[in-house]
Amino acid sequence: MSETTFDIPPNLAKKLRTARHVAVLTGAGVSAESGIPTFRDAQTGLWAKYDPQELATPQAFQQNPRLVWDWYAWRRELVARAAPNPAHIALAELERHVPQYTLITQNVDGLHQQAGSRNVVELHGNIARTKCFVEDVVVEHWDETSDIPPRCPHCGGPLRPDVVWFGERLPEAALLAAQDAARHCDMFFSIGTSGVVEPAASLPFMALKQGATVVIVNPESKPSPGPTLYGLNGPAGTVLPALLRAAWQ
Numbered sequence: 001m002s003e004t005t006f007d008i009p010p011n012l013a014k015k016l017r018t019a020r021h022v023a024v025l026t027g028a029g030v031s032a033e034s035g036i037p038t039f040r041d042a043q044t045g046l047w048a049k050y051d052p053q054e055l056a057t058p059q060a061f062q063q064n065p066r067l068v069w070d071w072y073a074w075r076r077e078l079v080a081r082a083a084p085n086p087a088h089i090a091l092a093e094l095e096r097h098v099p100q101y102t103l104i105t106q107n108v109d110g111l112h113q114q115a116g117s118r119n120v121v122e123l124h125g126n127i128a129r130t131k132c133f134v135e136d137v138v139v140e141h142w143d144e145t146s147d148i149p150p151r152c153p154h155c156g157g158p159l160r161p162d163v164v165w166f167g168e169r170l171p172e173a174a175l176l177a178a179q180d181a182a183r184h185c186d187m188f189f190s191i192g193t194s195g196v197v198e199p200a201a202s203l204p205f206m207a208l209k210q211g212a213t214v215v216i217v218n219p220e221s222k223p224s225p226g227p228t229l230y231g232l233n234g235p236a237g238t239v240l241p242a243l244l245r246a247a248w249q
């Protein structure tokens with residue numbers, strides 16, 4: 001675990017130590033230190049270089065399935081080369097400390113699971129899975145031909161990544177689990193997300209409204225000292241290990 005230090009407010013460490021249900025929402029920033037680009041960071045974000053309307057909508061896939069398939073294949077390779085960083089590891093460790101824990105992620109990279117987190121609510125799917133564009137069912141095996149994208153072995157329709165695109169509904173069970181956790185937790189962490197994509201963006205507000213303490217971890221967040229809203233202004237890979245040390249060492 002990283003030994004870089006970050007000053008955690010003592011009252012926040014105490015709140016975490018005594019919390020009964022902790023909910024955590026993560027975004028692309030949590031995987032940035034694993035070398036996976038975020039979406040909206042000004043110079044390095046994917047949406048600074050690529051147009052989401054051409055790559056991450058059902059219409060884009062219908063118009064140019066090969067381009068979309070190849071772009072996701074490139075991202076899948078980036079993910080396959082990446083390893084969990086100290087932020088993912090700290091969040092897996094947190095699960096072992098608190099009585100009830102819900103980890104909700106907008107990320108599709110599976111790095112929380114690789115770090116050892118067990119119950120991960122994936123709001124935007126998982127890039128390692130593939131599904132049929134026509135039947136909307138997950139497909140595990142298909143014939144490797146020269147077709148790009150490959151064809152569904154059942155219906156011959158084009159295969160696509162099992163991720164949520166703009167204009168699509170989130171998996172219902174995942175969204176309900178996330179909203180339930182936001183309504184019932186006593187602490188809610190929003191980590192490495194710009195908080196602009198709904199419905200995930202509303203979760204911290206839901207938690208705040210129900211009386212939970214909300215903690216934002218983001219190098220771009222405004223530092224805020226509590227008592228119900230804390231802004232921890234630093235990279236997740238430094239802040240989260242420091243938070244765990246402050247609470248349990």
Ligand code: OAD
Pocket residue numbers: 026027028029030032033038039040041045052056106107124164165166191192193194195196197217218219220234235236237
């Ligand atoms: P964004 O790229 O919008 O935001 C990433 C956030 O992480 C920014 O606020 C950064 O300041 C912050 N950040 C960068 N490095 C960090 C670090 N080391 N530690 C902590 N925070 C850091 O990504 P998301 O909010 O995840 O959806 O984007 C939400 C959704 O929009 C994605 O799931 C994706 C995207 O379009 C779809 O593709 C449907």
